[in-house]
Amino acid sequence: xxxxxxxxxxxxxxxxxxxxxxxxxxxxxxxxxxxxxxxxxxxxxxxxxxxxxxxxxxxxxxxxxxxxxxxxxxxxxxxxxxxxxxxxxxxxxxxxxxxxxxxxxxxxxxxxxxxxxxxxxxxxxxxxxxxxxxxxxxxxxxxxxxxxxxxxxxxxxxxxxxxxxxxxxxxxxxxxxxxxxxxxxxxxxxxxxxxxxxxxxxxxxxxxxxxxxxxxxxxxxxxxxxxxxxxxxxxxxxxxxxxxxxxxxxxxxxxxxxxxxxxxxxxxxxxxxxxxxxxxxxxxxxxxxxxxxxxxxxxxxxxxxxxx
Numbered sequence: 001x002x003x004x005x006x007x008x009x010x011x012x013x014x015x016x017x018x019x020x021x022x023x024x025x026x027x028x029x030x031x032x033x034x035x036x037x038x039x040x041x042x043x044x045x046x047x048x049x050x051x052x053x054x055x056x057x058x059x060x061x062x063x064x065x066x067x068x069x070x071x072x073x074x075x076x077x078x079x080x081x082x083x084x085x086x087x088x089x090x091x092x093x094x095x096x097x098x099x100x101x102x103x104x105x106x107x108x109x110x111x112x113x114x115x116x117x118x119x120x121x122x123x124x125x126x127x128x129x130x131x132x133x134x135x136x137x138x139x140x141x142x143x144x145x146x147x148x149x150x151x152x153x154x155x156x157x158x159x160x161x162x163x164x165x166x167x168x169x170x171x172x173x174x175x176x177x178x179x180x181x182x183x184x185x186x187x188x189x190x191x192x193x194x195x196x197x198x199x200x201x202x203x204x205x206x207x208x209x210x211x212x213x214x215x216x217x218x219x220x221x222x223x224x225x226x227x228x229x230x231x232x233x234x235x236x237x238x239x240x241x242x243x244x245x246x247x248x249x250x251x252x253x254x255x256x257x258x259x260x261x262x263x264x265x266x267x268x269x270x271x272x273x274x275x276x277x278x279x280x281x282x283x284x285x286x287x288x289x290x291x292x293x294x295x296x297x298x299x300x301x302x303x304x305x306x307x308x
Contacts, residue, residue: 023149025149025150025151026146026150028152028236029236030233030234030235030236033233033234034230034232034233034234035233035234035235035236036152036153036225036229036233036235036236037147037152037235037236037237037238038152038153038154038155038187038221038222038225038235038236038237038238039143039144039147039152039153039154039155039238039240040154040155040156040157040218040221040237040238040239040240041140041143041144041147041154041155041156041157041239041240042140042157042158042159042214042239042240042241042242042243042246043156043158043160043167044069044158044159044160044242045069045070045073045138045242045271046138046139046140046240046241046242046271047138047140047141047144048125048128048136048137048138048141049069049128049135049136049137049138050069050121050124050125050127050128050136051068051124051127051128052069052101052102052120052121052124053066053067053068053069053101054066054067054068054069054071054072054076054098054099054101054102055067055091055097055098055100055101056079056085056088056089056090056091056098057088057089057090057091057098058087058088058089059080059087059088059089060087065085065088067085073242073243076090094161099161099193100120101120101124102120102121102159102160102161102162102193103120103160103161103162103193104119104120104161104162104163104166105117105119105120119162119166119169119170120162121160121162121166121167121169121170122166122169122170122173124170125170125171125173125174126173129173129177129179133179138242138271138274139242139271139274139275139276140240140269140271140276143240143269143276145180147184148180148181148182148183148184148185149180149181151185152185153185153186153187153225153228153229154184154185154186154187155186155187155188155189155190155217155218155221156171156186156188156189156190156191157190157192157214157217157218157221157239157241158190158191158192159191159192159193159210159213159214159243159246160191160193160194161191161192161193161194161195162191162194163191163194163196164189164190164191164194164197166191167189167191168183168186168189171183171184187221187224187225187228188217188220188221188224190213190214190217190220190221192210192213192214192216192217193210193213198213200220201213201216201217201220202216203216210246211243211245211246211248211249211250212249214241214246214249214250215249215250215252215253218239218250218253218254218257219253219256219257221237222237222257222261225237226261231261234263234264234265235264235265236264236265236266236267237254237257237264237265237266237267238266238267238268238269238278239254239267239268239269240269240270240271241269241270241271242270242271242272242273242274243272244270244272247268247270247272250268251268251279251281254266254267254268254281255281257281258281258282258283259283262283265280266280266281267279267280267281268281
């Protein structure tokens with residue numbers, strides 16, 4: 001325990017040195033009209049790079065092979081079909097399969113309360129913090145920090161299947177170590193592969209894909225925001241994700257939301273390949289055009305490119 005505390009204090013002191021001068025609190029872009037800015041984040045490879053492995057299994061021997069999330073994002077569609085992993089297969093068993101580190105473990109009383117075992121997500125956040133922050137901070141980290149620092153309402157929309165409380169506990173570690181100034185102002189937390197969250201998002205049969213679930217989570221977040229903060233104010237909503245398949249459906253949902261709420265602003269932030277490209281969804285007025293994205297130029301942003 002002493003070793004853990006000393007390490008924690010050391011990391012925290014380094015973080016405080018990085019922050020330098022205190023930043024001013026920035027009001028929402030449309031605050032004078034009652035509008036709020038809402039930020040929706042995928043977590044893995046977007047806010048942070050975590051050392052959470054995926055597992056694929058050899059078709060003949062059933063021996064597991066560990067692959068990183070980066071490798072997974074490139075090859076998962078071809079596992080068992082072609083490419084370097086054509087002789088492997090995906091196992092969907094929740095406890096022993098390919099995604100077991102993306103699900104909560106079932107701890108008994110002794111494991112949880114006596115031995116103090118942590119869920120995989122929490123363990124992997126702690127493991128990530130052992131390396132320099134430049135190694136684990138993702139392409140949306142600055143945007144995430146900006147939203148947390150300025151108390152913007154945020155939603156975490158992740159493909160993980162942990163409980164909501166596990167996700168919050170993992171993010172709280174970033175607060176404990178000084179990488180975040182305080183806990184986020186959560187609008188919602190949607191680990192879309194958790195059984196209860198699936199039901200909450202309307203997936204009663206368990207047959208919705210991750211992009212479809214994320215799409216449902218975006219709409220649920222927007223509707224919750226309008227219920228809590230008012231449906232008439234000129235609110236702004238932005239979602240960042242690194243997966244191109246997710247981004248396609250995210251953009252479709254943002255277009256649908258823009259049609260439903262034309263007085264509000266909707267943004268899609270593409271962080272695939274560690275890039276950061278922000279597009280705003282707009283409805284074109286002429287008959288020959290259809291609703292589509294336009295780039296938001298830096299000069300149109302206020303103070304920080306990360307601001308929505």
